[in-house]
Structure formats: C-alpha cells, structure tokens
Amino acid sequence: MSTITATIIAATNPSPSPSTVPDVDVTPxxxxxxxxxxxxxxxxxxxxxxxxxxxxxxxxxEIRERLEQGDAGTATDEPERRSAEDGRTDVGDDTERG
Known part of the structure; x- marks a missing residue:
C-alpha cells in the first residue's frame, strides 16, 4: 500500500520540472x-x-441640411447667411455677377 500512497501523493503534488530549453530560445x-x-x-x-x-x-x-434649409429660405437672405457662415462680411454671392 505504501507504493500506491506514494504514487497518489506524487500525482497530486508534482514538483516542477526544470526547463530544458534555454530562455534565450523562447522569443518570438x-x-x-x-x-x-x-x-x-x-x-x-x-x-x-x-x-x-x-x-x-x-x-x-451638413451639405444635405444646408440644401434643405436653402430650399425653405429666400434668395434675399442668402448672401448674409453665407457671409456669416464663412466669417467674412465683405464677400457676397459671386454667382449673381454678370
């Protein structure tokens, strides 16, 4: 019975075996x-x-929203709205010039 008991103890409490591969070789x-x-x-x-x-x-x-708002707005307030959006007050609508 002592051999069976020793086998059970060894199986439940294994000692770590030393690595045979050097740590230098264990790299990616x-x-x-x-x-x-x-x-x-x-x-x-x-x-x-x-x-x-x-x-x-x-x-x-944003462009889709501006186009939808442009359809609902009038043509008279467009230069003021555009200059306010651009941050420039001296620029109007260049497409109306002949």
Missing amino acids: GVAGFIAIAVVAVVTILLVVDMTRRIRRTRYRA
Missing part, C-alpha cells in the same frame, strides 16, 4: 516581429480610413 524572433508590425500597420490604416469615412459622412449630412 523575426517572424513574430514581422507579424506584430503587419498587425500594427493594418490597424493604423484602418483607423485612418475609418476617420476619413466618418468625416465624409458628416460633411455630406
């Missing part, structure tokens, strides 16, 4: 560096593309 190496670099570059490109698409969508919505 060049392949790991290239993989992480590719993931980083792809992530940066996706963020730039997403930012560009969000900005484009926002500008399109």
